[in-house]
Amino acid sequence: MSKSTNSTSTKGPFLIVDGHSLAFRAYYALPVDSFTTSAGQPTNAIWGFAQMLSQVIEAEHPTHIAVAFDMAGGTFRSQMLPQYKGTRDAAPEELISQLPLIQDFLNTMGVTYVEKQGYEGDDIIATLATQGKRDGYQTLVLSGDRDAFQLASENVTVLFPGYHFRELKRMTPEAIEEKYHVNPQTYPDLAAIRGEQSDNIPGVPGVGDGYAARWLNQFGSLKGIIDHADELTGKKGQAFRDNIDQVTLNRKVNALVCDLKLGVRVEDLTFGHIHLDKVNALFDQLEFGSHTRNKMLKGFKCVEDCEGTVSVAGKETSFIDFQEPVLDVVEDDMALQQWSEEHLPSTQASQAIAAAMPDAAPVIEAAGDSAHATQTVEVVCPDLGQSAWYLHAQGQAKPGAEKLEALVFLAPDGHALELEAHHIHSMVGSLQKIIDSRIGSCVVYGYKENIHLLQAASLQLPMPLFDVKLAQYLVEPDFHAADLDQAFAHMMKVPLNTQPEVEQGSLDIDDQAETEDATHNANRMSLRRVQYIKLMAEHIQPLIERRQQFNLLRIIEMPTSTVLAGMEHEGAKVDIHRLKEMGDQFAAEAQDAQNIAWDRAGSQVNLQSPKQLQKVLFEDMGLKPTKRTKNGSYSTNAAALQKLYVTSVDNERANDFLGALLRHRETNKLKQIVNSLMESVNPKDGCIHTTYEQTVAATGRLSSVDPNLQNIPNKNAAGREIRSAFIPGENFETLLSCDYSQVELRIMADLSGDESLIDAFKSGADFHKYVASLVYQIPMDEVTSDQRSHVKAMSYGLAYGLSTYGLAQQLNVSPAEADVLRSQYFSTFGKVHEYLESLVVDARVKGYTETIFGRRRYFPGLASTNRVTREAAERGALNAPIQGSAADIMKVAMIKAQHALSKAGCQSRIILQIHDELVAEVAAGEVDMVSNIITDAMEHAVELAVPLDVSTGIGSDWQQAAH
């Protein structure tokens, strides 16, 4: 129903769409990564466009629609303003390629689109809006271009996408006045003063909407301000006077032409005849999924005269259906038992499902038979809708501070149960029984978080059937949602925080504040979230199935969650006094360095402010800058400072300053690290409980947050000292550290099948020295340390897509020398070269890369016409399968190690993972056994063509355990 009924117009609404601006907004609002067909055609813009159009049609029921497009080539504006780019010409190729598809889409929708050489879509819109007004239509202009605001009037409303693309703001004259304090007619004056960054139009520097509006209201119009320019005070006034020419030009450019000859009449632009079969055919071609498609078509379907069935692959489907669950109440154990028997899948059914699922450890044994685990039998995931129940735990999942607030169950029959904390406590026994007996058919969002939450109530959560969060990570590793709600919004392509039961709610700008009490609200959220999990699970399960990633999910990711949850829960013990000592010492050194720096600088510069440092170094001291930052300013990073330091020996004051600054940088950083570690120590147990993020790193690695224990200094002696604060826990004796040597290179050797490299690893000799002797064709004992380190850098650079330029810079040699090294290297290891090239080629063909366990990462950037973008994607495609396979292998090793430790009845446990290193705390008398178990698990996580080498060390702290 139209919301703009307070007008004298009776016809319409007439919807005018700024095609290009909308496509542009959609393109940048939606990740192109997740919207690309298997043939590499990006579809994010068309999807967003269609989605937005559908939403507006559903909400506004327009009777007439026109879509205006820019045409390629300049306009009269680009002639007036040289830096003005016709927005279309400035668009990225990935967007341009979608414009014809958008027009195809409009054709299938029976929507007319209009373009005119030499003019922009804006002018067409202005002309149509003028015609609509003249002919008595209630008119809506859908545009992300603020220039359209000048068209707003009693009968013309501009629909403007907000920060979130799908949130439309109704820009009526009143709304414009409220936001900008000027009327629509004056808006172009304001825009001319302020400028328009997106169109590359500079305004008056330092003057924003506020000042512009103040002046406009004081003098009535831009012309008025110019006439009284002398009266403007302050810096901003002067800035205005300095830029009058620019502003005048801006005003000419942003005036819209409203009397074009378009050859169409509004009455001919009727909307209503949709070619549904063609829409479906196009959407098939674009590989739009069923949920998203139906959601989108829902809007179009409500149009009268529209016949046909919305179908996907010939199958009748329904729209996203938020069926309200039946919320039951149980007060005691008995009722709970009864409820579970009545509504949850039977124990037998759950166990049958569980029986069909392999145990993690044995399957990994099977997978370990071959590096190419994708060839092992793929376990099939049962259809979730029929046989699964859903569990959602609400509360705080931070390790060491876990708190369970509520548990929500959703049964396959639509019955739901919500238990609050006090209930849970009194029913722990029966709850555990229910969970244990039916875990085989349970679906969760975030297994690891759920383990923590349930543990807070003394409940133990065995491995469920399916984890939506991990599944989503496997399907779209480059996307990371902050929470369940965001994940839902993203996966289902619906606006965030929209009440599912309220239709068309997303177009309201005046949200009514919820006045219900907090508890009730929290309950409603929990209930909604468990529904979200169900909908997401049903959406994502077929995708996992189609990609054959259920094994990866079941035998690697989910068991990894178990291991990580344990590590996080136990934490790593630290010597707090030792930390305090070090912190004080670093603080004193930093202070000392700062005093010297301040003395030499002659002022109290903030040494942590690059901006202030630039002034001191390059202005006051007159040093010659070396490197620029990407922003154009002069870099003050360590590398740049080091160079300055070396070249300023004759300038004592500057030299002293730089030396002190470098020292301050280093010690201050260490001070920060120590401080943050101290703040993270849990006072209850003296341990640091990090959180390992299992769904963040796009390659499949883990990351560590709050605090990050994967970047504790290790390169310099001073920093490495911090590791000595990590000690065994109370009932443990020593720390054991095991790390892989050159895993990534070994993976490359295996996957490339390069005999020379394989032999290099099999030889067991000093690897880099051995490789150097091959590359330089000299005996091993003649390899110089320079040669060894150059070859070492080359080897490591391989997996990063290192350029010869970068190599040269790192080795401090000429690019020519680096080039020679590279060709020598590749002629020695020809298959490695071929393999690396093939990674990129394959990724270009398939659109994604794959690790040895079938973990994918998509690279839409490979098809980009932008060199920087494309080459970055190429390096990513080179690196992802290698880094990712190493991550897979480490995960398998962790699972195996933990399995073996518990099987052997060891008390010892893994406490840290740093990508290629595991740290364990070892109980008395277990050193040899644990060392063997972990080493074995790591060495035999998979069998490659080369051995996996693990080096180990023990000590009374982490530093000593290093080797």
Next chain:
DNA sequence: CAGAGTACGTA
């Protein structure tokens, strides 16, 4: 007060 920019720690 959030976000961009810069810098820097790890594998």
Next chain:
DNA sequence: CGTACGTACTCTGA
């Protein structure tokens, strides 16, 4: 002009 991360700090503009 080297991949993958997380954190701390400053400065700026809504």
